[in-house]
Amino acid sequence: MATSPLLFALLGGLLIGAASLWLLVAAGRIAGVSGIVGGALRPRAGDLAWRLAFVLGLVAGGAVLRVLSPETLPKSLPHSGPVIALAGLLVGFGARLGGGCTSGHGVCGLGRRSPRSLAAVLTFMITAFVTVWLARHVLGGAA
């Protein structure tokens, strides 16, 4: 990225906030990615199409990024297959059990001043900090 990654971070955040507000004002839905995807795994009548459309939008956005700025998308991850699979399982199961992820609790929940979301964000930040510390500084990058 060019001059200031932090400026891009803020602008990107505003874009994410705008996309989330748009979903709220037009469709009345919280832009929580894990909730939207998880709900599609156990669909109710008339509730599936918009969920799939949101996911399709995410992937389509990824396709746009791939054309405009290919370095934004990782080709591979510096971890073994079992670690990647374990991480995916924990992210999927944990987000559903905890009622949201970085988008639902982070963006929308904090944005609604929800005490549940604040508790969730603080909790997953702490366990993520500890996990990275253990993986990088205690186990020496074994993960």
Add this chain to the structure above:
Amino acid sequence: MIVLVALLSGLVFALGLGLAGMTRPDNVLAFLDLAGAWDPALMLVLAGASGLYMLVAPAVLQRHRPLLAPRFHVTMRRDIDAKLLLGAALFGVGWGLVGLCPGPALVGLAGGGGDLVLFVAAMLAGMFLFTRVEAPSP
């Protein structure tokens, strides 16, 4: 119409993640690595997104209904229970292991990498597992 609304929301959401650098797990891990070369970018992303939401959402929720749907689907729960904390804790461990959460992982599928496909497949399996163990809502 709701389908187009959701498609556009997902698209702009993904572009925001990309612009912010958050589709790259190394940037996410640089934020999570407090003992390393700490990068505050993720905090600015979250502050920008939730800050804008905080400014506008109250006025939106004052409306009787959304523009194109019969009602708002927004939980009013305020309790902090064990499921919330345990789920968030597990989520954080997975997030910290590779630096991917659901949004960036799905956007990353467009990159065509097999590791991303593996992560998303495992994530969907985890979500599906939850639907198996979840008690019916009261």
